[in-house]
Amino acid sequence: MREMIIIGGGIAGMSAGIYAARSALNPLILIGPIQGGALTQSHEIENYPGFVDSIPCFQLTDTIEKQARRLGTEFQQETVKNIEKISGGYKINTLSGKSLEAKTIILATGTKPRNLDVPGMKDFYGKGVSSCAVCDGFFYKGKKVAVIGGGNTALYEALYLAKICEKVTIVHRGAELTAEKITQELVKKVKNIEIIYESELYALHGENVLTKAEIRHNQTQKKQFLDVDGLFVAIGVLPNTDFLKGFIDLNPWGYVETTGKSTATNHPGIFVAGDMIADVFQQVVIAAGSGATAALEAEHYLHNM
Amino acid sequence: MREMIIIGGGIAGMSAGIYAARSALNPLILIGPIQGGALTQSHEIENYPGFVDSIPCFQLTDTIEKQARRLGTEFQQETVKNIEKISGGYKINTLSGKSLEAKTIILATGTKPRNLDVPGMKDFYGKGVSSCAVCDGFFYKGKKVAVIGGGNTALYEALYLAKICEKVTIVHRGAELTAEKITQELVKKVKNIEIIYESELYALHGENVLTKAEIRHNQTQKKQFLDVDGLFVAIGVLPNTDFLKGFIDLNPWGYVETTGKSTATNHPGIFVAGDMIADVFQQVVIAAGSGATAALEAEHYLHNM
Numbered sequence: 096m097r098e099m100i101i102i103g104g105g106i107a108g109m110s111a112g113i114y115a116a117r118s119a120l121n122p123l124i125l126i127g128p129i130q131g132g133a134l135t136q137s138h139e140i141e142n143y144p145g146f147v148d149s150i151p152c153f154q155l156t157d158t159i160e161k162q163a164r165r166l167g168t169e170f171q172q173e174t175v176k177n178i179e180k181i182s183g184g185y186k187i188n189t190l191s192g193k194s195l196e197a198k199t200i201i202l203a204t205g206t207k208p209r210n211l212d213v214p215g216m217k218d219f220y221g222k223g224v225s226s227c228a229v230c231d232g233f234f235y236k237g238k239k240v241a242v243i244g245g246g247n248t249a250l251y252e253a254l255y256l257a258k259i260c261e262k263v264t265i266v267h268r269g270a271e272l273t274a275e276k277i278t279q280e281l282v283k284k285v286k287n288i289e290i291i292y293e294s295e296l297y298a299l300h301g302e303n304v305l306t307k308a309e310i311r312h313n314q315t316q317k318k319q320f321l322d323v324d325g326l327f328v329a330i331g332v333l334p335n336t337d338f339l340k341g342f343i344d345l346n347p348w349g350y351v352e353t354t355g356k357s358t359a360t361n362h363p364g365i366f367v368a369g370d371m372i373a374d375v376f377q378q379v380v381i382a383a384g385s386g387a388t389a390a391l392e393a394e395h396y397l398h399n400m
Numbered sequence: 401m402r403e404m405i406i407i408g409g410g411i412a413g414m415s416a417g418i419y420a421a422r423s424a425l426n427p428l429i430l431i432g433p434i435q436g437g438a439l440t441q442s443h444e445i446e447n448y449p450g451f452v453d454s455i456p457c458f459q460l461t462d463t464i465e466k467q468a469r470r471l472g473t474e475f476q477q478e479t480v481k482n483i484e485k486i487s488g489g490y491k492i493n494t495l496s497g498k499s500l501e502a503k504t505i506i507l508a509t510g511t512k513p514r515n516l517d518v519p520g521m522k523d524f525y526g527k528g529v530s531s532c533a534v535c536d537g538f539f540y541k542g543k544k545v546a547v548i549g550g551g552n553t554a555l556y557e558a559l560y561l562a563k564i565c566e567k568v569t570i571v572h573r574g575a576e577l578t579a580e581k582i583t584q585e586l587v588k589k590v591k592n593i594e595i596i597y598e599s600e601l602y603a604l605h606g607e608n609v610l611t612k613a614e615i616r617h618n619q620t621q622k623k624q625f626l627d628v629d630g631l632f633v634a635i636g637v638l639p640n641t642d643f644l645k646g647f648i649d650l651n652p653w654g655y656v657e658t659t660g661k662s663t664a665t666n667h668p669g670i671f672v673a674g675d676m677i678a679d680v681f682q683q684v685v686i687a688a689g690s691g692a693t694a695a696l697e698a699e700h701y702l703h704n705m
Contacts, residue, residue, distance in 0.1 A: 384689020
């Protein structure tokens with residue numbers, strides 16, 4: 096039985112891996128569908144302490160992966176189906192049919208972008224609709240796109256797309272953007288970004304591919320049709336905790352409950368790190384910090400086992 | 401009146417500065433006696449996620465300072481005497497006689513190692529002497545080290561080091577260890593840990609780097625020379641919170657009390673980050689994470705003021 100298995104290969108999981116490897120716990124990280132986690136779906140980062148200028152997100156995830164590997168963290172590509180309590184630890188069952196045993200587990204599966212369930216959304220997903228500007232922005236070079244949302248993610252997506260696309264229209268349901276001020280100011284300076292406030296996406300139209308986004312004003316209910324080739328949904332995230340339902344204590348939104356400063360869950364020996372923790376700010380350096388805390392708490396737990 | 405003043409120029413304070421600057425709060429960091437904080441007192445760091453190999457600690461502090469400055473954080477060298485509540489915020493009085501006003505304050509003055517003032521201590525600090533096994537233990541892989549102290553911290557340091565090092569000698573001045581029994585029992589089971597009781601460190605010897613620790617028995621005064629490559633002083637750290645006594649809620653050891661995951665203190669608008677928070681692991685990436693949390697909580701507080 097292993098000392099520690101970390102579920103999730105994003106920043107939180109890899110930070111836990113770095114700490115656990117240095118504590119000679121020989122940790123194994125089970126990478127989910129995306130090596131490097133949610134951060135790889137963004138373009139650049141400038142608020143992770145340690146780099147004077149903005150750096151590409153893939154560079155940060157790639158560097159941290161190399162660091163974790165160098166210190167002795169192992170990686171396997173496995174998606175977890177469920178976890179069972181067994182004598183002296185836990186059994187992790189994967190979708191590929193494997194079973195892995197460990198005395199401690201760190202949960203670090205993060206979040207995924209939230210969907211917007213409007214007519215046409217499913218039809219045009221991958222045919223104009225995307226939730227990742229970095230992944231798909233290039234397909235809309237010189238074209239018109241819309242970004243749905245008004246938070247940090249939405250504005251970063253818009254800034255990224257504005258460099259590639261002819262025009263970017265931000266559609267936000269609030270009367271004010273919710274992103275950090277510095278990002279709002281940047282966006283407002285970019286000539287080919289337009290912001291439509293107090294409006295929501297109502298339907299998507301097109302033949303084989305998306306050509307029009309139908310939006311409505313919240314107050315007046317007035318319809319408006321935007322001619323767009325691409326539409327990026329950036330209205331928040333959902334925790335990747337479906338595989339934990341009924342086993343780990345989750346809050347009503349599906350985030351993992353913890354008590355005080357601890358990363359411990361309701362199962363002794365199972366700790367949680369990163370964006371899936373209830374009531375934390377979803378920021379890279381905060382995820383990295385909680386990964387370190389989870390690994391150190393797991394180490395203390397093993398000492399006292 | 402400023403939006404935010406951050407007291408302390410270590411990693412936690414500068415991380416808060418990066419976040420606050422990006423939120424257009426125009427933060428001012430008051431640097432205490434050590435620009436860059438406690439981290440500058442260590443040699444190398446390899447567990448801060450973001451760098452494949454170990455980097456010099458001053459390089460990390462220096463880079464984060466440049467990053468904070470680039471984003472608009474200001475710095476002033478001022479040591480704080482005390483804080484007073486005033487209408488709409490707080491007044492910070494400095495030892496140099498200045499008074500500065502802010503709506504929000506982030507406390508980030510960290511800790512200082514409890515001193516052991518013996519001959520050679522200053523010469524070999526960072527050249528064999530450390531006060532952090534998690535930070536520096538890996539550099540002594542396969543080597544012999546000593547740990548000075550008999551409390552929980554010392555024993556955890558010893559347990560951590562025993563997995564990495566050939567031999568760990570704990571030198572404790574009492575006839576019995578003071579750590580929790582469970583930890584004592586764990587330590588006594590580990591074959592490559594030896595405990596020397598009723599003895600104190602007397603001097604350190606070596607040429608360019610540490611090679612011998614001279615200890616003396618308390619009762620008999622008998623000298624003993626330990627061949628060691630590393631020596632870890634684990635007689636504790638002290639929070640730099642003297643200036644807060646009687647104003648901010650501190651725990652019996654002088655750390656700042658907070659509730660749950662919040663960095664808020666008992667004074668609305670005053671938040672705390674880094675190693676001076678009660679009941680957190682004192683690690684760089686954890687301090688950086690809490691700095692980001694404190695800045696984001698302060699920003700929310702200002703929005704709702």
